[in-house]
Amino acid sequence: MTDCIFCEIVKGEIPKDFVYKDANIVAFDDIHPVAKVHVLFIPKVHVDAFENLQEDDVLMSVRRGIQKIVEQNELVGKGYKILVNGGGGQVINHLHFHLIGPTGLHTPVK
Ligand code: 5GP
Numbered sequence: 001m002t003d004c005i006f007c008e009i010v011k012g013e014i015p016k017d018f019v020y021k022d023a024n025i026v027a028f029d030d031i032h033p034v035a036k037v038h039v040l041f042i043p044k045v046h047v048d049a050f051e052n053l054q055e056d057d058v059l060m061s062v063r064r065g066i067q068k069i070v071e072q073n074e075l076v077g078k079g080y081k082i083l084v085n086g087g088g089g090q091v092i093n094h095l096h097f098h099l100i101g102p103t104g105l106h107t108p109v110k
């Protein structure tokens, strides 16, 4: 996929400190955080939207990665949100999972 900023990040063409990484995904801090913890988890392969995700492995990796970052940042009990774009309404057309916290219960994040 050309002209995809997240593909460039995966390939290392845009330097980024990964806070989590495995065979299927990488994760890094959002450039415009809306909470103390705002991490994006993205598949290494370009997938344009959630409904087009073919790989169950990506979901397993995201689950593990989110678990790790939640524990590292002591978000358990404080509340956090996981936001996933789909259907083409996103700014960047490379599937990404936002982990945002602490949010408290039922607190709007933006
Ligand atoms: P969305 O597509 O989910 O509506 O918005 C894209 C998200 O990616 C935004 O939260 C934005 O701040 C973040 N973002 C866009 N470009 C970059 C970038 O180059 N680096 C990082 N770390 N985050 C980015």
Ligand code: ZN
Pocket (backbone or CB within 6 Å): 001, 004, 005, 006, 007, 008, 045, 046, 047, 093, 094
């Ligand atoms: Zn991409």
